[in-house]
Amino acid sequence: MTFAIQTLIDAISVGALYAISALGIGLLFGIMRLVNFAQSEFVTVGVYTLMMLANAWFPLAALAAVVVVVLLALTVERLAFRPVRNADPATLLIASFAVSYFLQNGLVLLFGARPIGFDVLPGLGQAIQVETVRIPLLNIVTIAATSTLLLGVGLFLRLTRTGIEMRAAAVDFRMARLMGVKADRVIAVGFGLAGIMSAVVSILYAAQTGTASPAMGLQLALVGFVATVIGGMGNLPGAVLGGLAVGAISVLLQAVLPPDLRVFREAFVYAAVIAVLLLRPQGLFRSAAERERV
């Protein structure tokens, strides 16, 4: 029982981190058909920023991470993606791999490939004991931070004019432009948001791992991509649910599979993704009602 509850908490907190990654990927995919693998380096650069400021006052370090990552995201958009904005998705994908490769190797040049340990938010190592279940503070903070962020982004997308424009652009970019929505602005805001989300992921990830290594963001971006596929490309709530689902499924599989099969956990997750692609190419979480008459 304790194990079941503990596993559920694990599932939610891992899923929460994936959900933010997926939202960042899903947002940019919706707006410009870009699968932004460079998001992995947005996260990684955030972690390195925190590593360098490990001895600074934490709120300052966190703020620095957000600023650095957002600036990086905006710069990458400006220098790398804007020139190929109207290219086909395959070209965009290659561009994003190139950016990712470039940034990763830049980190290797600057810091070396050896992981660097550091301690950020050591207080989160504490735990709250509820009956027999021990809930690490980090899990609570992760769930709280991701919920807040998702709620914030959700409200932004629902209530502000820019947010509504972004949602419109995410489903039909051309029509949005025909109605006067400025492409540059929407894309820049999209990258800014992806930067903020990556920075939050990097803070939580740094607190969890205490390690900075040049390729550490890759898996998060990959999962984010898988989650958007599951959730339905261009469907933002779907991406979030997809992220939660992938996180939860991985944790649950790890918890219930017999030892010999746990090694193949990833394979099960990806098999599920392929099944989704075959059976519901529009994604799991896109309601039929929303799609009809389009």
Add this chain to the structure above:
Amino acid sequence: MKILMLTALAAVAVSVLPASAQDDAVTVGFPLALSGFVAPYDDGPLKAALLAIDDINSRGGLLGEKIISVESDTKSDPAQGATAATDVLGKAAKMIMVTCDFDFGAPAALVAESQNVIAFSSCAADPKFGVQGIGKNAYTMSTASISQGATLAEWAHNEKGFKTVYILKDTMVEYTKSVCDSFEARWTELSSAESIVGRDTFHGVNDTSIASQISRIKANSPQPDFVMFCGAVNGGSAVRQIRAAGIDLPLLSSESMDGAYWLAAIPNLSDFYVAVYGSAFGNDPDPKVNDFVKSFSAKYGVAPVTGHALTGYSVVEAWAKAVERAGTFDTDAVRAELDKFTAEPLMVGKTTFTPELHINVDRPMLIMKIVNGKHEPIERFITTKLPKVSF
């Protein structure tokens, strides 16, 4: 202007001269990962090897010849390994040292094999790195992963008196899998299968969190006496998560967890044991190792990050001894001498090679204990029952 021209000419003249043409000098080649993702693992062994060359040269060289080194970057790309090896062999290298890993080192070693030149890996711990996997000229200075696992099992059982164990295995690389598997085999011999109270796997890079692995350890009843932790890359992250979850069990690990670079992630880490080649912290029970660390620090300004550096030193040391005994640089003669090494006292420890086995299986490892974030040496130890080597 004239001076500039002359200097330029001189520079050209020097650079076009093949190294072999330099009188009274013999070349050792280093086709290694000087940049990229594998570079950290080659860095220490390379620097140590260059230190060994300095030491030999300061004693008058080898067979009266000065040793010079040439380096070529594989850029951490196995495919570039062959190119880099061809490059240094083209500069007349009489021996090459390759990357500390079978997959990354083998391509270079195969090129050396084809030109009948001895190729040493600094620390590839896979027994395939040798006669069976590459050829008769391929050696590795490492202690085999299978010995490391068995050694940790026997030490935990006999010296620590631990009764039960939980095995946590990183499945990303062959090395950690091999360490855990040989641990399990030896532990089962010494104790019983039942005393392995749980086992789990994780992936050092793909698992962004090991939360469910941790929950499983915690749910295990009874709690084990210790956890055999076969981790490598990002192992520090896993240890941080384990300790943050309140698991204070002793953790045992092998040389892939050597070094202090990851320790900042877990301030005041204690009850962590690691079997290493030698202490990189200046407190080895063997004063020779401490002297090495001192001269390494003197030459490079920093101490070696891990004890793996010792393997690099001993590559040059071993080859030089064999050359001296053979009285020639001729590969066949040198190989014959290397294959006669029996408990040869090298910097990295007692080293044995045979015509069939070019990796060490019975060299003691130094067990160190981390107490409050500091490495303390305990003892050198080796399993009494050597594992069966399979290739």
Add this chain to the structure above:
Amino acid sequence: MTLLRIDGLSAAYGPVPALRNVGLSLGEGETLGVVGANGAGKSTLTLAIAGIVRPSSGDIFFDGMSLAGLLPETIARLGVALVPEGRHIFEGLTVEENLLIGLNGAVGRQARRDALERIYDAFPILRQRRTGFGTRLSGGEQQQLAIARALLMNPRLLILDEPSLGLAPIMVDKVYKILRDLRQQGVALLLVEQNPARIAEVADRTVVLANGAVRLSGASADVLSSDLLSRAYLGAEEHEVCA
């Protein structure tokens, strides 16, 4: 006063020419019908004006200003609204959110509210369904939404690409009533239809496109009653002007 002038406009999709040397003009408050067979180039013409399709040659002037090289959003903000073929209601956005996208010009909360209210008065069904998803409206209602949100852009030129496509006759009546009202209000319209049956109800003048070129142009009544019309649909080669 000429609002829109198109000179020698040609455009192509890769090697496939879609517009050849098209010229036309439209006065302020005037309504121009554009008809032609499937694939004649009508939609391409609308997309070229809106800045989506880049012409290979020729020029488009709006209010005396060349639109060459301007971004679609800039052209939209100059006062050119396109209701494209297929309506393109934003999926996942409510009816009201779909309308809000059109509200670029209105500054201030009150001005926006007023503009929305005026639109709701004109399109009562949209008020009724404003919190529902736009894509859940019926085809005719979606067409009203598409026109309504274009009107919120306060356009000086409204381009409609086949607004009656796929609608039941009663819905077509409704749409055409809206168009007649707009014309009454002095909004210049460029109305594209594949079926020319009802174009004369609103268009002062009509041009017929065939194979990407203007084949026939003149007063709507003349063009539509001309026996040349069916020849143009079949692909006549000469440009005829109805006297």
